[in-house]
Amino acid sequence: MILPVIAYGDPVLRKVGKEIDKEFPALENLIADMWETMENANGVGLAAPQIGKSLRLFVIDATPFAEDENLETGEKEVLQSFRKVFINPKIVSEEGEEWAFEEGCLSIPDVREEIWRNETVHVTYQDENFETHKATYTGLAARVFQHEYDHIEGVLFTDKISSLKKRLIKKKLENISKGKTGSDYRMRYFKSKRK
Numbered sequence: 001m002i003l004p005v006i007a008y009g010d011p012v013l014r015k016v017g018k019e020i021d022k023e024f025p026a027l028e029n030l031i032a033d034m035w036e037t038m039e040n041a042n043g044v045g046l047a048a049p050q051i052g053k054s055l056r057l058f059v060i061d062a063t064p065f066a067e068d069e070n071l072e073t074g075e076k077e078v079l080q081s082f083r084k085v086f087i088n089p090k091i092v093s094e095e096g097e098e099w100a101f102e103e104g105c106l107s108i109p110d111v112r113e114e115i116w117r118n119e120t121v122h123v124t125y126q127d128e129n130f131e132t133h134k135a136t137y138t139g140l141a142a143r144v145f146q147h148e149y150d151h152i153e154g155v156l157f158t159d160k161i162s163s164l165k166k167r168l169i170k171k172k173l174e175n176i177s178k179g180k181t182g183s184d185y186r187m188r189y190f191k192s193k194r195k
Contacts, residue, residue, distance in 0.1 A: 002186065003037045003051045008108045008156070009177025010190035012049050017056040017152035019088045022130050024055075031085055031128055034059045041185035043106045045144050047151030050107050052188070056088045058148040065140045075139045082141050089125035091149055092134075094118035101143055103157045109183040111172055113161045117146050 006012055020027070030053070038046035038059060047058035065071070066079035096119030104112040121142045124134050137145050147157060158166065158173065175181060179189040 001033045001036065002040045003033050004186040004188035005037065005041060005046075005106045005183075006050050006052050007176055007179070007181070007187045007189045008158075008173055010052075010188070012052055012054055013107060013151070013156060014154045015049065015054040016154050017048060017054050019056050028128070030057075031059065035061075037185075038106075041106050041183075045148040046106065047148045049151050049154075056152045058086050058089070058152060060084055060086065060144050060148060062141055062144050065144075068140075071140070075141070078137075078139075078141050082144075085128045086145075086148070087126040087128065087130065089123055089145075089149060089152070091146070092122040092124060094121050094146075096120040096138070101140075103143070103147060105147070105157055106183075106185070108156065108158060108173070108176060109181050109187075111158065111169055111176075113157065113165060113169070115147075115157050115160050117143050121145055123149075 034046050034048070034051060037051060038061065044062050044064060045058060045060045048055040060082065062079050062082040066076045071079070098116040098118055100114040100116050102112050103115045119142060120136060120138045122134070122136050123145065124132065126132050150157065158169065177190065181187070
């Protein structure tokens, strides 16, 4: 089922996600809905907070990046098969030089900014069968993982830009939080209880 993507301004995007276990109700359905929602919005990643669930869960399909002709052969090979479910992930360490890349987010449509991130991450996570894995990702795979990991930590990519750039996009962010955006996928906007 395609779910609405939670828009910038909703407090759920600022909460640290809770760990989940095998007993989590209807997890298989939730993961299937996340895949469908992400694909419908043409995203490469979707974290549970983006569908209103404060959980340590995200899905990534970075295979569209594998078509980039500027990538090295090894990175293309990694990205061609980089379609995974991450449950209770942890970044063990980050290393390498920081590099900039323009990022966007389904919860913040029509805003793209250059974000600096470490080149390599060493991680642990559980898959949809709750088997534990250790992995090292570099380049774009690392970046997508870091972006989605930030979501389960209550961090948005716009938190990582300069104060000048934050001022420049402030009005756009306010408009997104008020539902004044032109996304081509369903979104849910936070309705404050203020009177």
